[in-house]
Amino acid sequence: MINHEELFDVTIIGGGPAGCYSAFYSGMREMKTKIIDFQPNLGGKVHVYPEKMIWDVGAVTPVTGEQLIKQMVQQALTFDPEVVLNEKIIRIEKTADTFILTAESGKQHFSKTVILAVGGGILKPIKLDIEGADRFEVTNLHYVVQSLSKFKNKDVVICGGGNSAIDWAVSIAPVVKSLHIVHRRDKFDCHEAQLSLLNEYPHEKHVNTTIKKFVSTTDNTKIRSVILENKLTGKESAIEIDDVIISYGFERELSFIKESPLQIELVDEFYVKGSSKAQSSIEGLFAAGDILSFDGKVHLILGAFADAANAVNQAKMYLDPNSPAKARVSSHNSRFEEKNKELLQHLFVNS
Numbered sequence: 001m002i003n004h005e006e007l008f009d010v011t012i013i014g015g016g017p018a019g020c021y022s023a024f025y026s027g028m029r030e031m032k033t034k035i036i037d038f039q040p041n042l043g044g045k046v047h048v049y050p051e052k053m054i055w056d057v058g059a060v061t062p063v064t065g066e067q068l069i070k071q072m073v074q075q076a077l078t079f080d081p082e083v084v085l086n087e088k089i090i091r092i093e094k095t096a097d098t099f100i101l102t103a104e105s106g107k108q109h110f111s112k113t114v115i116l117a118v119g120g121g122i123l124k125p126i127k128l129d130i131e132g133a134d135r136f137e138v139t140n141l142h143y144v145v146q147s148l149s150k151f152k153n154k155d156v157v158i159c160g161g162g163n164s165a166i167d168w169a170v171s172i173a174p175v176v177k178s179l180h181i182v183h184r185r186d187k188f189d190c191h192e193a194q195l196s197l198l199n200e201y202p203h204e205k206h207v208n209t210t211i212k213k214f215v216s217t218t219d220n221t222k223i224r225s226v227i228l229e230n231k232l233t234g235k236e237s238a239i240e241i242d243d244v245i246i247s248y249g250f251e252r253e254l255s256f257i258k259e260s261p262l263q264i265e266l267v268d269e270f271y272v273k274g275s276s277k278a279q280s281s282i283e284g285l286f287a288a289g290d291i292l293s294f295d296g297k298v299h300l301i302l303g304a305f306a307d308a309a310n311a312v313n314q315a316k317m318y319l320d321p322n323s324p325a326k327a328r329v330s331s332h333n334s335r336f337e338e339k340n341k342e343l344l345q346h347l348f349v350n351s
């Protein structure tokens with residue numbers, strides 16, 4: 001028997017933009033809500049680009065990724081959902097009217113409906129295949145660029161030739177002392193415009209080249225130089241560096257959806273086949289954000305927000321078919337009465 005306390009109306013898997021907005025909107029619809037994420041913080045993929053400016057979220061003036069996360073999380077917590085972090089869901093099943101979500105920790109979560117907001121799944125950077133390289137990850141070997149200031153006046157090597165490698169190169173080029181870009185192919189696989197931008201800054205490109213090995217500092221804690229190998233000529237060269245950035249892309253871990261006993265219908269083996277109302281092929285299970293595929297999908301953060309509102313409204317109607325199709329708009333919603341008193345008083349006192 002499931003204890004009533006443990007049973008939620010909605011459980012959201014994933015705490016990125018889609019999950020955060022689902023948590024907020026679910027509160028507006030007065031549903032008992034839980035949000036679960038594998039990462040130690042809410043915010044999702046936006047944590048990959050905290051210092052980039054984001055312009056295309058409706059009515060939000062340009063903000064950094066970090067600021068957007070702050071605002072999204074603040075909004076997500078408005079109605080005090082239960083938040084479970086560092087929790088990886090590995091299995092979803094359904095009894096007659098309850099979903100059972102099993103986590104890697106062994107814990108089980110019980111819910112009347114589920115919103116899958118897992119984006120591209122758990123992202124793991126593809127690592128450099130050099131023995132012992134992992135010991136430098138705490139010092140000067142990086143798989144994401146979290147902060148530009150870290151590379152100020154540094155000699156930096158970026159390894160990779162795709163969009164994100166060149167994006168990072170363009171971002172750090174104005175602050176570094178020197179920049180080398182190492183790519184195993186002869187051509188870069190990125191937008192032309194980004195390459196043109198990069199060409200405005202001094203840098204050296206090493207094509208048909210890979211990193212063969214690292215030379216470490218005498219105390220063995222940091223990389224001092226990289227040994228490059230030209231794959232066409234076999235010629236080796238050494239570059240003295242302060243930092244190495246590897247951008248080989250990310251592996252996506254999403255197998256729990258594919259292997260779910262529920263047999264959720266997918267598109268291209270990866271996306272949840274859904275509708276513009278965020279429904280999936282399983283009753284009571286909805287999807288929102290990057291994971292959801294339907295005709296007319298908007299692949300932006302603002303699209304994730306719209307999916308989330310649809311998913312929540314559908315979950316509400318699944319639980320109570322007589323409930324209205326959507327929440328009352330926030331400006332006229334009694335859910336905010338108490339909070340508005342405080343906010344409006346603050347506004348008038350300070351005006």
Ligand SMILES: Cc1cc2nc3c(=O)[nH]c(=O)nc-3n(C[C@H](O)[C@H](O)[C@H](O)COP(=O)(O)OP(=O)(O)OC[C@H]3O[C@@H](n4cnc5c(N)ncnc54)[C@H](O)[C@@H]3O)c2cc1C
Pocket residue numbers: 013014015016017018019036037038039043044045046048049052053054055056057087088089090117118119120121122123253256288289290291299300301302304
């Ligand atoms: C470099 C970069 C720049 C971008 N710039 C923009 C931009 O300017 N404007 C814009 O609109 N979009 C931009 N995007 C895209 C935008 O970030 C995504 O569309 C958005 O993050 C999708 O949100 P989501 O909630 O669907 O998924 P995500 O943000 O990917 O969040 C999914 C969450 O689910 C969690 N999760 C996954 N699997 C599990 C599991 N099994 N158990 C528990 N938790 C799990 C993950 O840990 C993650 O936190 C950019 C993307 C990148 C990579």
